Amino acid sequence: MPLTEIAIKAIKPGQKIVRHHDERGLYLEVSPAGGRWWRFKYSFGGKEKRLSLGTYPEVSLKAARGKRDEYRVMLQGGIDPGADRKAQKIEAAGDHAFEKVARQWWAHWKIGKSPRHADYAIRRLEADVFPEIGGQGMGTITTKAIVACVRKIEQRGAHDLAHKQLNKISQVYRYAVANDLAERNPAADIVPSDVLKPVRATNMARVSVRELPALLKAIEAYEGKPVTRLALRLMALTFVRTSELIAAPWSEIDGDVWRIPKERMKMPAPHIVPLSTQAQALLAELKRITGDGEYLFPGERSGSMSNNTILYALYRMGYRSRMTGHGFRGLASTILHEQGWSHDHIELQLAHSARDEVSAAYNHALYLEPRRQMMQAWADYLDTQQVLG
Incomplete structure (x- = not known):
């Protein structure tokens, strides 16, 4: 059944993230800590995708449905709303968008690296980091946003990768500061052990x-x-x-x-x-x-x-x-x-x-x-x- 304001207010957080579905791809994601995020699930080019529509109650049920309907119209016109939103953010941020600076860093960093290693590094940024903070300006990204980005990676079970991507974000910022593309490195304020679980050791020998x-x-x-x-x-x-x-x-x-x-x-x-x-x-x-x-x-x-x-x-x-x-x-x-x-x-x-x-x-x-x-x-x-x- 579709959600109602009364039903949403009655939702209690559980022990894990729970999705409460509305209609036409819209659902409310409720975390154990009580956070409530609107998500829109859709398919484009044969791939399933999701977009964040903001948090409840800042974004009401009516407003979330309105945004969902707007994106559905875009889909009917052959436009990927996620890609469109990302492109607008990057354009607004100009040359100081995190993704643009990260690609500059990568072009500099990959010199001397094996093609396979370099390709893997940029693909992981494209999959894990750019969708979260790629469209934001280097000077607008907060420590909180970086923590949220790497914790999202950790939540799917990729503990090692979460630590690696936090390090990559910091490397991008160090490059940006050195080349006058950012004033400071917000990732430098983050001690990995304060925000991420330690990488689990194993007693079973295995190669890297x-x-x-x-x-x-x-x-x-x-x-x-x-x-x-x-x-x-x-x-x-x-x-x-x-x-x-x-x-x-x-x-x-x-x-x-x-x-x-x-x-x-x-x-x-x-x-x-x-x-x-x-x-x-x-x-x-x-x-x-x-x-x-x-x-x-x-x-x-x-x-x-x-x-x-x-x-x-x-x-x-x-x-x-x-x-x-x-x-x-x-x-x-x-x-x-x-x-x-x-x-x-x-x-x-x-x-x-x-x-x-x-x-x-x-x-x-x-x-x-x-x-x-x-x-x-x-x-x-x-x-x-x-x-x-």
């Missing part, structure tokens, strides 16, 4: 994102048993737990999905792993080798592959104390979060979600289509990294 291409190359060149090499590749593609991989029977493979029963997951519901085209091709290759047996990866004498097989293979490849089977999960989580994929979808794919008996039966197949798209994009990403290794 920068080392991933070399690792993939080493797996492809592995001179041990072909079945072990395929196990490593499938683990990279699906980032399931080692125990889930090595004990997988062929009966769990169901076309383009891998259905791991709840008994093996030690959870109230089964876990569905969408299989990318690369994973399906790998399984077809594996089928020719082990398809007559019960398990995808049979043991040397009986049962399934030993838990140490993956670890010892990584040792032989020179990754002792640097990488474990579990490390693929951490890499996937970090990279997918940095690429902007939904935190909820990533957590579901990692089977991290705490689920009770009732919700589990529903959630095990939740978001299957967007997760399928994410897993295919992940496999395509690994292909590009292997070429770079």
